[in-house]
Amino acid sequence: MNTIDFLVRKDSLGDTELREAPAPPLAAGQVRLAVEQFALTANNITYAAFGEAMNYWGFYPAESGWGRIPVWGFGSVVESQHPDVSVGEKFYGYYPMSSSVVLQPVRPSPAGFFDGAEHRAALHPVYNNYTRCSADPFYTPQTEDVQALLRPLFMTSWLIDDFLADNDFFGAGDGGLMLLSSASSKTAYGTAFQLAQRQGIEVVGLTSAANLEFCRSLGCYHRVVAYDQLDQIAPGATCVYIDFAGNAGLRRAIHTRFANLKYSSSIGGTHVEQLGGARDLPGPRATLFFAPAQIKKRNAEWGADILGQRLLQAWRGFIGKVCDPAAPWLVVEHHVGPDAVKAAYAAVLGGRGDPRVGHMLSLAKG
Numbered sequence: 001m002n003t004i005d006f007l008v009r010k011d012s013l014g015d016t017e018l019r020e021a022p023a024p025p026l027a028a029g030q031v032r033l034a035v036e037q038f039a040l041t042a043n044n045i046t047y048a049a050f051g052e053a054m055n056y057w058g059f060y061p062a063e064s065g066w067g068r069i070p071v072w073g074f075g076s077v078v079e080s081q082h083p084d085v086s087v088g089e090k091f092y093g094y095y096p097m098s099s100s101v102v103l104q105p106v107r108p109s110p111a112g113f114f115d116g117a118e119h120r121a122a123l124h125p126v127y128n129n130y131t132r133c134s135a136d137p138f139y140t141p142q143t144e145d146v147q148a149l150l151r152p153l154f155m156t157s158w159l160i161d162d163f164l165a166d167n168d169f170f171g172a173g174d175g176g177l178m179l180l181s182s183a184s185s186k187t188a189y190g191t192a193f194q195l196a197q198r199q200g201i202e203v204v205g206l207t208s209a210a211n212l213e214f215c216r217s218l219g220c221y222h223r224v225v226a227y228d229q230l231d232q233i234a235p236g237a238t239c240v241y242i243d244f245a246g247n248a249g250l251r252r253a254i255h256t257r258f259a260n261l262k263y264s265s266s267i268g269g270t271h272v273e274q275l276g277g278a279r280d281l282p283g284p285r286a287t288l289f290f291a292p293a294q295i296k297k298r299n300a301e302w303g304a305d306i307l308g309q310r311l312l313q314a315w316r317g318f319i320g321k322v323c324d325p326a327a328p329w330l331v332v333e334h335h336v337g338p339d340a341v342k343a344a345y346a347a348v349l350g351g352r353g354d355p356r357v358g359h360m361l362s363l364a365k366g
C-alpha cells in the first residue's frame, strides 16, 4: 500500500508537491487510518502561516523545508496493532493532508484516544485527541462535511461569545458595537450567530467589498460595512474589536478611529498578505484569544458534562441555520484525488473564492 502526502514549502506556501511512497510498516501499539476526507479553510492556511511561530508544523513533520498542514476530518482504521482500536472504526480528528496516517493510541476510552507519538507530546492535547464517531454525540453520517468544515471553528466561535459575555463585553454591553473583521469567514459568522442572541449589543461585520452581500444575506449581523467604509461608523461608538483578519493596517485604523475601543481580541489571520505586529497602537493592547483558557475556566465552573451539553445544543442550533435548505449558508464542494486537492489548496490560499463554498478534500485517488 502506498501513501500520498501533500507538502507545502514552509517559506513559500504557494509551492506544493505531492509525494507518493510505500506506507511504513506498523510497530506494536500503532494503527493506520485511511484519511477519508477533510476540510480546508483559511484556518488551515493560518496554521501554515503561523507554522513556525506556533509549532503547527510539529504535528506531522516532513523533510527539511517542507511541511504537512494539519486539517480536521475523518479517518477509518485500516490496520491495527492496538488491542483497543479495531479495523473499520471511524475517528474525527486532526489529520495531515495525506491519504493515510500512522497513529499511536494512548489513553484509549469509549470516547476515543490520544496520539501518543513522542514528537506530539509537547503539543496541545486538544489537537492530539481522536474522537470515536460511534460514541460521539456530535456525529451523524449525514453531517460529516459540516462537522469537518465547521465544528472546530464553531467551538472557537462559541467560546469567543462566551468569553465576551463572561467579561460583560468589557464595558460595551450597554448598546456598544462588536466589530468583527473577515465577517464572511466561518469562524466570524459563527461568532456573530452566537452574539446576535445576546441583548444590548450591535453586531457589526467588516468585510471586503466583494463579500458584503454574502454577509448581509446571513442575517446574523445587524450591520455590515466594507473595510474602506469605516467612516460610516460613529468614531465615538463604544466598541470591541474581534479580529479574524489579522490585517495590521485595518487594526491600526480601528484603534485610531475609535476612541472608546474597550477591548481588542486577536483571533485569526485570514489576510495572509497583510499580517503584522500590533505594537504602539492607540487604545487597548491587542490580546491573543486563547480558547483553551476559556474551556478550562468553564470546565472548572460548570463541569465537563454541562459544558459539553451547552456546546452540543448551540452546535445543533447553528448547523440547523447553516444547513437550512431554503437558504443555506454553506454549499459543499468535494475535491477528490491528488490533482483536485492541489487545485483546491491553491484556491483556498488565494482567498478570493465564494465564501458560501466549503471545500472538502480527499487524497484517495479519484
Ligand SMILES: NC(=O)c1ccc[n+]([C@@H]2O[C@H](COP(=O)([O-])OP(=O)(O)OC[C@H]3O[C@@H](n4cnc5c(N)ncnc54)[C@H](OP(=O)(O)O)[C@@H]3O)[C@@H](O)[C@H]2O)c1
Residues within 6 Å of the ligand: 041, 042, 043, 044, 046, 047, 152, 153, 156, 181, 182, 183, 184, 185, 186, 187, 188, 206, 207, 208, 211, 244, 245, 267, 268, 269, 270, 271, 272, 273, 289, 291, 348, 349, 350, 351, 352, 355
Ligand atoms: N484562535 C483560534 O483558536 C482560532 C480558531 C478557529 C479559527 N481561527 C481563525 O479564524 C480565521 C478564519 O478562519 P475560517 O476557517 O473561518 O476562514 P474561512 O471561512 O475560510 O474565511 C474565508 C474569508 O477569509 C478572508 N480571506 C481568506 N483568505 C484571504 C486572503 N488570502 N486574502 C484576503 N482575505 C482572505 C475573506 O474574508 P473577508 O473578505 O471577509 O475578509 C474570505 O471570505 C482564521 O485565521 C483562523 O485561523 C482562530
